[in-house]
Amino acid sequence: xxxxxxxxxxxxxxxxxxxxxxxxxxxxxxxxxxxxxxxxxxxxxxxxxxxxxxxxxxxxxxxxxxxxxxxxxxxxxxxxxxxxxxxxxxxxxxxxxxxxxxxxxxxxxxxxxxxxxxxxxxxxxxxxxxxxxxxxxxxxxxxxxxxxxxxxxxxxxxxxxxxxxxxxxxxxxxxxxxxxxxxxxxxxxxxxxxxxxxxxxxxxxxxxxxxxxxxxxxxxxxxxxxxxxxxxxxxxxxxxxxxxxxxxxxxxxxxxxxxxxxxxxxxxxxxxxxxxxxxxxxxxxxxx
Numbered sequence: 001x002x003x004x005x006x007x008x009x010x011x012x013x014x015x016x017x018x019x020x021x022x023x024x025x026x027x028x029x030x031x032x033x034x035x036x037x038x039x040x041x042x043x044x045x046x047x048x049x050x051x052x053x054x055x056x057x058x059x060x061x062x063x064x065x066x067x068x069x070x071x072x073x074x075x076x077x078x079x080x081x082x083x084x085x086x087x088x089x090x091x092x093x094x095x096x097x098x099x100x101x102x103x104x105x106x107x108x109x110x111x112x113x114x115x116x117x118x119x120x121x122x123x124x125x126x127x128x129x130x131x132x133x134x135x136x137x138x139x140x141x142x143x144x145x146x147x148x149x150x151x152x153x154x155x156x157x158x159x160x161x162x163x164x165x166x167x168x169x170x171x172x173x174x175x176x177x178x179x180x181x182x183x184x185x186x187x188x189x190x191x192x193x194x195x196x197x198x199x200x201x202x203x204x205x206x207x208x209x210x211x212x213x214x215x216x217x218x219x220x221x222x223x224x225x226x227x228x229x230x231x232x233x234x235x236x237x238x239x240x241x242x243x244x245x246x247x248x249x250x251x252x253x254x255x256x257x258x259x260x261x262x263x264x265x266x267x268x269x270x271x272x273x274x275x276x277x278x279x280x281x282x283x284x285x286x287x288x
Contacts (some may be wrong), residue, residue: 001198003268004164005218006052006229012015012224012225012227012284013020015079015283015284016228016279016280016282016283017080017214018079018283019078019081019266019282019283020270021070021073021074021075021199022074022078022139022145022278022282023275023278023279025067025070025071025074025135026156026274026277026278027160027271027275027278028063028064028066028067028070028133028276029064029067029097029132029135029153029157030153030156030157030159030161030274031060031063031065031098031101031157031160031161031164032060032061032063032066032104032128032158032161032166033060033064033129033131033132033157033161034157034158034159034160034162034165035059035060035063035099035162035164035165036057036060036064036123036124036125036161036163037054037105037157037158037160037161037162038056038130038161038162038165038166038187039053039056039057039060039107039121039165040122040124040125041120041190042056042119042165042169042183042187044118045186045252046168046182046183046186047179047180047182048172048179048183049172049176049179049184050114051172052168052169052172053111054108054111054112055168056165056168056169057104057107057108057111058108059164059168060104060161060226061101061105061108061246062190063161064097064100064101065101067097068094068097068098069103071090071093071094071097074090074287076210078107078139078156078282080262081137081213081282081283081284081285082212082213082284082285083139083141083213083281083282083285084141084212084213085138085139085141086137086138086139086141087138088138089134089135089137089138090138091115091136093131093135093138095136096127096130096131097103097131098136099125099127099130100124100128100130100131103120103123103124103127104124106120107120107121107124110188111203111208118261121183128157129150129154132150132154133150133155134154134155134156135149135153136149136150139282141212145211148205148210148211149200149211149281149287152201152277152281152287155194155197155201156274156277156278158190158194158250159191159195159240159270159273159274160270160274161270162187162190162191162194162239163191163244163263163266163267163270164183164267165187165259166188166191166247167263167264167266167267168189168250168264169184169187170176170184170256170259170260170263171260173260174256174257181254181256182253183246184256184259185251185252188244188247188248188251188259188263189248190240190246191247191266192244192245194235195237195240195241195244195270196241198237201231201287202232202233202237202288205287205288206218206220206221206229206288210286211260211286211287212279212283212285212288213284213285213286214285214286214287218287220286223272225280225284225286228276228279228280229274229280229286229288231276232273232276232277232280232288233288234273235269235272235273235276236269236270236273236274236276236277237273239269240265240269240270240273243262243266243269244266246262246265247259247262247266250262
């Protein structure tokens with residue numbers, strides 16, 4: 001029977017599976033925006049090589065194009081969930097995705113030509129943030145719901161794209177042994193800070209019951225969604241936070257192979273955490 005909220009109750013796994021398109025969008029967009037923002041940061045704050053910058057920019061472009069393609073086939077609304085959608089924001093979101101891809105492509109050409117045009121990188125980051133703003137407005141159920149969802153999407157992008165860019169940077173030390181450790185240490189510290197912020201947000205949101213399907217006083221830690229919530233906390237947040245801290249310590253001692261191996265682990269765990277976070281939001285209306 002339909003529930004009072006107007007949708008048919010399903011077991012958690014089924015509700016997540018029905019919204020895999022939105023989960024896939026969240027992962028691809030997070031990789032694209034986060035990785036490209038990391039490139040812009042590396043170019044302005046570190047001595048990362050042009051080869052690294054160009055390769056990571058190309059990866060961000062690929063993720064952006066895949067996200068744009070996935071956006072065009074998204075369902076009109078979130079299925080079997082308490083999340084409400086506003087389709088009027090779909091077109092602005094796709095336009096922002098197209099602008100992001102075009103700007104990243106232009107920046108890639110600039111990098112290959114070994115020229116510096118900072119305004120292109122800044123515009124690319126702004127367009128990436130615009131994608132997330134329009135997504136939050138479209139899937140947040142109103143302005144009040146869009147604000148916490150935007151924060152969630154921003155930190156997910158920073159963690160998912162950031163760890164990917166950091167892992168690629170770790171590989172560059174194998175071919176550029178004289179590259180100073182400062183760039184990887186900086187990336188590791190920022191990643192650790194982002195994961196720490198995610199843990200704080202998890203606690204706050206679990207306490208207040210953030211999201212359209214949320215309940216306060218840590219009610220999400222028990223009940224039908226508890227398994228996915230605990231996996232999000234342990235596998236997607238606490239474990240990678242510890243690994244990121246260890247990666248920073250090994251990078252400071254120039255044990256770059258060990259640091260890169262740790263970042264490899266974090267690529268998988270943070271991506272899994274992003275998938276879980278997106279699944280919990282689109283499947284149950286929970287922000288964690």
